[in-house]
């Protein structure tokens with residue numbers, strides 16, 4: 269029998285962590301060797317012989333967690349939000365000193381969401397206007413969502429060199445036009461009963477394309493978590509977006 273992949277979950281008692289502990293524990297090719305909460309020492313990861321961590325914590329702790337993993341030669345699959353350009357640059361520099369170690373920063377593990385973002389970026393250059401509406405449960409601490417930030421970034425790159433979207437607004441209440449993320453308006457809704465949802469609205473005279481994805485529960489994220497854990501050790505360096513592990517052009 270081949271060796272099981274030793275995996276640890278950080279943020280194990282959270283909404284995502286609870287689902288990940290269950291999914292990883294049920295995977296026949298993996299062994300869950302540690303499930304850490306806020307007060308547990310990261311040294312547990314080394315003691316348990318973890319080969320891959322799955323970070324599902326909070327923006328305030330994820331950078332230190334990943335740094336610890338990389339410095340100990342442990343691969344990291346990261347779902348936690350908060351990875352801005354500065355953090356990614358620092359992580360890239362750290363990984364250059366640990367060239368055998370892989371890190372996946374995945375703004376969204378749901379395969380449908382990854383595809384929706386990819387399709388939106390493909391479509392964006394064919395429309396005059398693009399705006400993003402992301403809708404989440406009201407316990408979410410960050411806004412806009414990591415998925416919306418990533419989607420806006422990819423849309424903006426795809427529209428480089430094109431005219432700005434038409435917008436005659438002269439006066440607006442703060443927030444009425446959303447947040448401008450790389451020039452793309454992003455509107456955040458927090459509503460009881462929701463889980464994780466996003467719409468990208470693309471408009472041109474006489475037509476509209478809406479690309480919408482819905483996660484109805486946390487099971488939606490688990491196939492992506494498992495794919496990340498199985499792949500990260502074969503992809504040294506930094507990968508941003510689960511699309512980096514998919515064959516989307518084929």
Ligand SMILES: NC(=O)C1=CN([C@@H]2O[C@H](COP(=O)(O)OP(=O)(O)OC[C@H]3O[C@@H](n4cnc5c(N)ncnc54)[C@H](OP(=O)(O)O)[C@@H]3O)[C@@H](O)[C@H]2O)C=CC1
Nearest residue numbers: 279281282283284305306324325329347348349375376377
């Ligand atoms: N990439 C993706 O597909 C998805 C990403 N997310 C993101 O994942 C993150 C977690 O989301 P969610 O599960 O909903 O949040 P929760 O608040 O439910 O869970 C976060 C957990 O992390 C724990 N925690 C805080 N600090 C640490 C630490 N230093 N070490 C270990 N654990 C810690 C918290 O413990 P305590 O309760 O004691 O504070 C809590 O149990 C968010 O950034 C969210 O945006 C969410 C869903 C999907």
Ligand SMILES: O=C(O)C1=N[C@H](C(=O)O)C[C@H](O)C1
Nearest residue numbers: 349375376408413414415464
């Ligand atoms: O906090 C959440 O719930 C989610 N967070 C991620 C994000 O900010 O994009 C992924 C998903 O939207 C759920």
